[in-house]
Amino acid sequence: MIYKTYVKRMIDFLLSLVGLLILSPVFLALAIIIKLESRGPILFKQRRIAMNKKEFYILKFRTMKVDTPKDTPTHLLKNPESYITSVGKFLRKTSLDEFPQIINIIKGEMSIIGPRPALWNQYDLIEERDKYKANDIKPGLTGWAQINGRDELPINIKAKLDGEYVKNLSIAFDVKVFIKTVLSVIRSEGVREGQRARYIKK
Template sequence: MRYLDILISLLALVILSPVMFIISLIIFFTDGRPVLFKQQRVGLNMEEFTILKFRTMKNEKNHASKIEFTKKNDPRITFIGRILRKYSLDELPQFLNVFYGDMSIVGPRPDTPQQKVNYDNATWQARHRVKPGITGLAQINGRSNITPEKRINYELEWIERKSLTLYLSVIWKTFFIKAKDSF
């Protein structure tokens, strides 16, 4: 699946580069620098990596030191950020994470090291036997509209059933869900 990750991420980066460039310019001219949000996440074998996203929140100097979860109508989210989040466009730079090998297209969403407290040790260990992904079973089955327990169950299901067929199925369903949500 690594070869597919490389191929898909490279194609996505080439095809979406004009969109990513425009988003970068919009963020730069409306909200300033930095354009990208970078944060440590836990990946395969518990190794930390830097996840990349388009910045969707106000650039607060002390924000990086505080870990706060964003709420639906969080006042820190910029106008452009709301649009990017609505269509998951803030996640596009993660194709670079996939290309670099930190992430896969499909897998459990990567957590911050601080989120370890949300899991029992066995589940935390299991989540990191595979690379984290841009999308996964939880994302195609409700995303943020499911309980944390259900999300964890979907992530563990991916780890147990991981196959090329399921990988392609998740990508296919993600594409159609995103297309449907856009119209």
């Protein structure tokens, strides 16, 4: 499939490069604010699973304090709000914390659209995705499962949605997911935190 093999990567690279150039002043401003508000690095790195189950480090703007337990999903923390910084709440609500993943896309580790990369220790999700060949493509900044429930979904349903994306992968389907993602962000959907959250940030 020409789109999957060549065109998708070309679109990812060009759009991400343009996005990085345009958003560089915003990146710089956010970096300064994050550094001034709390100690610690500007970027947060976390081990995730890429295509063919290889590991890579996903990049995000740091939204939590440096003493937050590592490799633990936010919803499993006893009191997640106590770990999130003030600017972090804004970044997570607006999804601006995800923007540094543009670098992951430029490097070829991720795609703009695809299954969200699982944590290295989410063995149940990784195994379930194998059934649908969802581990055989690049993970994405956003994906079909993301706009259909995100992490409120049971593992088997999430993996099934990822499988639907793999089966229907095309430029038209990617455009559909992208538009729905933009609308979701504008509506501030999927921004609640904690064990009772409707949507869980990952």
